[in-house]
Amino acid sequence: MENFAHVIPYEVVDHVTETTEVPPGVALIQAPAIWGVTKGKGVTIAVLDTGCESSHPDLQQQIIGGRNFTDDDGSNPDIFLDYNGHGTHVAGTIAAQQNGIGVVGVAPEASLLIVKVLNRRGSGQYDWIIKGIHYAIEQKADIISMSLGGPNDLPELHAAIKKAVTNNILVVCAAGNEGDGDDSTDEFAFPGRYNEVISVGAINEKRHPTDFTNSHNEIDLVAPGEKILSTYLNGQFATLSGTSMAAPHVSGALALIKGLVNNSFGRELTEPELYAQLIKRTVSLGLSPKFEGNGLVYLTVLEHLSGIFEKESRVLVLSSQ
Template identity: 35%
Template sequence: MKRLLAILLSLVMSFILAESQVYAIPENQNLEKQEYLVQFDVSSYKGLSEDAINTEFKNVLNSINIEEVDILKAYHLLPVYCVRLSEEQAQVLKELSIVKAVEPNYKVKASEPITQMIESEEVKPLQDTIPWGIERVQATDAHYYGYYGSGIKVAVLDTGIDGGHYDLYVRGGYSVFNDSPYYDGYGHGTHVAGIVAALENSYGVLGVAPDVSLYSVKVLGNDGYGSISGIVEGIEWAVNNNMNVINMSLGSSSYSSIFEDYCNYAYNSGLLIVAAAGNSGNSYGTGDSVEYPARYSSVMAVAATDYYDKRASFSSTGSDVEIAAPGVDIYSTYPDNNYAYMSGTSMACPHVAGAAALVWSANPNLTNIQVRQKLVNSAKYLGNRYHYGAGLVQAYNAIYY
């Protein structure tokens, strides 16, 4: 009997020791680390303050030998951390019930423009040029009846916006990098911003919604690349600063549940999110190639059309395409008081963001869901929904739909 009790006691102790080593990582290993996003499940911490919860989560991270220097960023709207982890540490975290998700900090890039032409100083337009896409989405019709987007805040999450461009009025912004949100070393964000909001100032070009409050949220670097961690930081800024519309002319082929949760959070907080469907389509229009975040249900995925209202051959296709807009040879602002032609779903996306601003300005009591429904229900039917979604966005029709 004593022998049996001794065996049972030995087994119990072995089990306890095994459980106590769940978080253990050998300290003598020289393990290569990479950036991850870690999302915790807060369901067990109801009633605790944010500081108390953060302390609990940091205790978990410290228990597997994660040093303070490796905790790169703590987010606030959701219990997410950007952390440097070894593969072994990441695996241990994935196995904990308190952890909802552990994901690599995926790279994201600007939806690369297909063509580009910069105009020289000598040939800049001396009066407002109305790019063909602005008329095609009925923005000029809305302008005629006095709707210019006043009172609506649009955050452009991109490579920054040239704050000194005389055809743009940037009200504010934020950068996830160590530089200014008003510096755009890549040109992409400034071009996108002009499509949304180039001023009606008898010079340069005209945007879809020239009276919107335009904000530059720099989440992509001067090479056009960024990461999920930077974009969710930008979304946090947009939510905390009461934006109405988020424009994301960027994408990735990698799914992230954390990125999706952030888009859902912003959407459920009342923001309308518009994103480029991607430039991964083919000339046959086959396949499902819509990128993230456009692929998420809380985000409007925008495809690109040409001057003849046909799908641009590069425009991504699939069941997640929600709406279409001009995206070929689009003339808009560019850094250093220049202008450029670019093509891509990056250019289609801000046409829809601007149209949303016009609709919301005309109907300020609408919710983001209602604005989205108006845009979709009033779109001009173009054909295959996998190519065009509901069809070509029509701002004026949406205002009165």
């Protein structure tokens, strides 16, 4: 058995020194239409990845702490810097701040807990990931975002994820990039295959499945994952492609949804209730369910601007996870 998990493979399409824009993926899922009500303030997302460039101008105000579980920097737990770029890119898609420079994330006022479980090579022992999940639970994160995976169904990893969900934490995972464009074949990566996680596939700007996205019957929904612009190393920006880039769109969307519905219902919703609220905010793209699950996350499906503050009267349908 291979003892390591890895970042979900991704392609670096382009590097950018300067930019000032709302990335197309953030706009496609309708995040800006929600910002008048919530930008994710008060919600903490634990990013289990290669660390983060905490000095990046678009991220430095968002990071509330972190921990290193890898062999980088002599395994110093207090140094969770990113030497790979993957984690910094994911963090920016989730919560890059709206400061008039660079890019803006889906939930630009959410807090980021950086949990480094993959080293500079984008590789991590399963034990690091399991410890990272337990750390996120201890720190009372609201959401765990994992754009990583491996071929092994490890009971200890599955148990850690179940514990997170039991503690009311939403766990979002990239589906994987081994797809062949054929929905009659299944491509699995763990933890994205686990029923307890929110498994995210990737579409392109034309709302078609990407050539690489995995397809199987545990896909929950899809998000933009091709040519995604976000934060990168050395204070720069980069355009990357992969389901790694799709998952953080959903993590950020959940931060916005959590702010919306908790205000509406006047209480903290449970993990199954929040999952149901996410699925209610999807639109079918007419694809096979093995490609799109419930469809594209689309935050304004239920929130019309004229009634966005009104309490929903509909009875919540609990998740069938």
